[in-house]
Amino acid sequence: MALHRIFRAVVTGPPGSGKGTVSSRITKTFGLKHISSGDILRANINARTELGLLMKSCIDQGQLIPDDVMSRLILSDLRATDQSSWLLDGFPRTVTQAEALDDTCSVDTVINLNVPFQTIKQRLTSRWTHLSSGRVYNIDFNPPKVPGLDDVTGEPLVQRDDDTPETVTHRLKAYETQTEPVLEYYSQTHTLHSNFDPVLFAQSSWFPA
Ligand SMILES: Nc1nc2c(ncn2[C@@H]2O[C@H](COP(=O)(O)OP(=O)(O)O)[C@@H](O)[C@H]2O)c(=O)[nH]1
Numbered sequence: 001m002a003l004h005r006i007f008r009a010v011v012t013g014p015p016g017s018g019k020g021t022v023s024s025r026i027t028k029t030f031g032l033k034h035i036s037s038g039d040i041l042r043a044n045i046n047a048r049t050e051l052g053l054l055m056k057s058c059i060d061q062g063q064l065i066p067d068d069v070m071s072r073l074i075l076s077d078l079r080a081t082d083q084s085s086w087l088l089d090g091f092p093r094t095v096t097q098a099e100a101l102d103d104t105c106s107v108d109t110v111i112n113l114n115v116p117f118q119t120i121k122q123r124l125t126s127r128w129t130h131l132s133s134g135r136v137y138n139i140d141f142n143p144p145k146v147p148g149l150d151d152v153t154g155e156p157l158v159q160r161d162d163d164t165p166e167t168v169t170h171r172l173k174a175y176e177t178q179t180e181p182v183l184e185y186y187s188q189t190h191t192l193h194s195n196f197d198p199v200l201f202a203q204s205s206w207f208p209a
């Protein structure tokens, strides 16, 4: 199903709310480019650059990466794809980032995933990730075909260092203080789909498995 015009969307929500899962499904269905801030950061960390090491220490403490670093990283990617449709997952996470995004390009729609914190804690402790592709699995919700292995490459899955209960608590706190204000910003400036229900969306008849 291809789109007939350039379309730009942001998917936001607390850590573990399903942004990556929903974004992969939407981008596959509509042929959009999926830009995930977390995957971009982890690729930098994997490259073992000095900046990557600093990023890892922030992420492992459950803190956000500073706005200037983050905006430079993501916005340069967006400028390089100025003729394509995309879906941005995990950026912006602060009002400063949202303003920087608006200064760079126009966003057509914002989808917010609204999931209770208690549910998130359960999901993140049973999340398994294929780090190089960003594919995620869950022991209960969408297990891999072979336990512990990625469906596409057969490579081992890992649990992220920042998915420990203690770091998840810090990440949820950072979400409340720094990211929730972004919803208020978007409700005033954009079309905000605020009660997007990922489960209903996944069950709709046109939605591929
Ligand atoms: N039970 C349940 N689990 C989900 C759902 N969506 C995603 N998950 C799982 O929850 C975890 C977090 O999802 P992910 O897409 O990585 O969230 P993100 O951190 O917001 O990008 C993963 O293990 C997913 O497989 C859902 O609708 N229901």
Ligand SMILES: Nc1ncnc2c1ncn2[C@@H]1O[C@H](COP(=O)(O)OP(=O)(O)O)[C@@H](O)[C@H]1O
Pocket: 014, 015, 016, 017, 019, 037, 038, 039, 041, 058, 059, 062, 063, 064, 065, 066, 070, 089, 090, 091, 092, 093, 094, 097, 162, 171
């Ligand atoms: N836009 C952003 N601004 C600041 N830090 C970010 C941003 N996106 C990702 N990060 C950092 O990377 C970590 C992992 O992000 P992500 O993979 O999107 O995970 P999740 O949504 O599961 O928290 C975040 O906890 C944060 O430290």
